[in-house]
């Protein structure tokens with residue numbers, strides 16, 4: 127089976143402080159968006175893509191989309207709203223509840239081919255679905271309101287949630303609708319699925335699948351891409 131891909135790319139990248147959204151900054155002469163889509167396409171050449179873009183986006187160029195079957199979907203106010211719009215577009219295409227959907231942040235251009243293949247192999251056969259994740263290396267502190275350490279979290283068993291995250295269309299729609307109705311803050315698909323009482327699989331992935339968020343991340347992503355290419 128070939129998955130549906132949802133790529134939320136409707137953020138404005140405020141934390142980057144750049145003159146354009148971070149997906150349109152360039153790495154080695156290509157936009158972040160083009161890098162990300164080309165990695166996904168290499169792993170899933172037959173996949174059907176929903177690309178979430180701001181309705182007023184004037185940086186996007188369709189020449190950066192290597193997929194033959196793709197559609198542009200309007201982004202929403204938050205990432206979760208963009209993903210919900212994409213899921214409704216997938217339903218409108220006639221997909222059923224069992225269709226597999228992989229959601230991947232446009233801001234993660236360094237995602238590795240073997241990680242994509244492994245995630246897909248796991249979620250394809252898993253009744254709940256799952257996500258790429260990496261074990262936390264640093265000791266984690268919880269703050270108090272005054273900027274001091276309230277306590278140290280137990281590091282063992284803590285993971286960074288990465289993307290892609292893969293779930294059945296039906297599960298994901300139910301999870302996101304319920305999170306919306308209950309006003310639960312959702313920063314990834316898995317947390318909405320967890321709120322249904324389900325336990326997504328953690329699929330160990332490479333730590334260099336970073337999300338470009340702050341200015342220093344762009345140079346780091348460029349170095350990771352160059353090292354992976356050599």
Ligand code: C5P
Pocket residue numbers: 133134135136137138139149178201202203204205206208209230231232233337338339
């Ligand atoms: O802001 P952050 O980096 O956490 O955004 C994660 C992803 O969600 C990015 O790929 C961004 O473009 C996307 N996004 C979106 N719609 C929004 C906000 C963010 O598609 N309203």
